[in-house]
Amino acid sequence: KAGVTQTPRYLIKTRGQQVTLSCSPISGHRSVSWYQQTPGQGLQFLFEYFSETQRNKGNFPGRFSGRQFSNSRSEMNVSTLELGDSALYLCASSLRANSGNTIYFGEGSWLTVV
Amino acid sequence: GQQLNQSPQSMFIQEGEDVSMNCTSSSIFNTWLWYKQDPGEGPVLLIALYKAGELTSNGRLTAQFGITRKDSFLNISASIPSDVGIYFCAGQLLYSGAGSYQLTFGKGTKLSVIP
Numbered sequence: 001k002a003g004v005t006q007t008p009r010y011l012i013k014t015r016g017q018q019v020t021l022s023c024s025p026i027s028g029h030r031s032v033s034w035y036q037q038t039p040g041q042g043l044q045f046l047f048e049y050f051s052e053t054q055r056n057k058g059n060f061p062g063r064f065s066g067r068q069f070s071n072s073r074s075e076m077n078v079s080t081l082e083l084g085d086s087a088l089y090l091c092a093s094s095l096r097a098n099s100g101n102t103i104y105f106g107e108g109s110w111l112t113v114v
Numbered sequence: 115g116q117q118l119n120q121s122p123q124s125m126f127i128q129e130g131e132d133v134s135m136n137c138t139s140s141s142i143f144n145t146w147l148w149y150k151q152d153p154g155e156g157p158v159l160l161i162a163l164y165k166a167g168e169l170t171s172n173g174r175l176t177a178q179f180g181i182t183r184k185d186s187f188l189n190i191s192a193s194i195p196s197d198v199g200i201y202f203c204a205g206q207l208l209y210s211g212a213g214s215y216q217l218t219f220g221k222g223t224k225l226s227v228i229p
Contacts, residue, residue: 004156033216043157043202043219056216090156092217103147103206103217105156 004093004106012112018079021109025072025093032074034066037088037108049074050096086113120203120220127193128228135201135223136187143205146179146186147217151200161188193227200224
């Protein structure tokens with residue numbers, strides 16, 4: 001079955017703009033979480049959605065937001081982009097929002113802010 | 115918040131050698147996961163551990179969930195060139211109140227294999 005699909009794979013934005021990234025989880029998976037990966041900070045948790053509800057949120061400013069649709073697809077949005085937002089944004093899906101469930105990652109969306 | 119200490123940060127080994135890396139935490143986790151990430155790609159799950167003391171193998175890879183639930187190790191036997199990449203440990207903690215979980219990642223171990 002298809003894995004986690006993220007679009008776009010690469011994008012370049014200028015400071016002050018906003019960006020929307022999309023994630024389609026593995027079929028049947030209802031839990032989607034987002035992570036930011038940078039060389040300096042590593043992989044950091046952004047937020048997690050299950051059944052269209054945000055269940056948990058990491059320590060990121062309010063410029064970072066997300067949502068999940070009824071088909072479990074998810075989007076994340078970053079407004080008023082800053083240079084430091086340049087990163088690989090990874091989406092992960094899991095069957096349920098419970099401990100013990102295997103979590104699978106997409107290939108990520110590379111965002112460069114100039 | 116939780117922090118995972120992963121070591122070593124990087125290692126250079128000869129093809130055929132065995133490799134060992136580990137993660138320790140100040141907090142207890144319900145699940146330990148080990149991922150490998152190739153350049154420009156997302157992390158790929160290698161092994162998932164769900165119970166304290168559990169020892170699980172996946173081909174040449176073996177990982178264990180520490181008894182204290184605060185640590186885990188990953189061993190790779192008879193390394194080959196395609197083992198090159200960054201290996202991440204991740205701990206998963208269930209936030210029972212919110213019905214949620216999140217992964218906390220180690221900083222990664224960059225593995226280089228010399229043919």
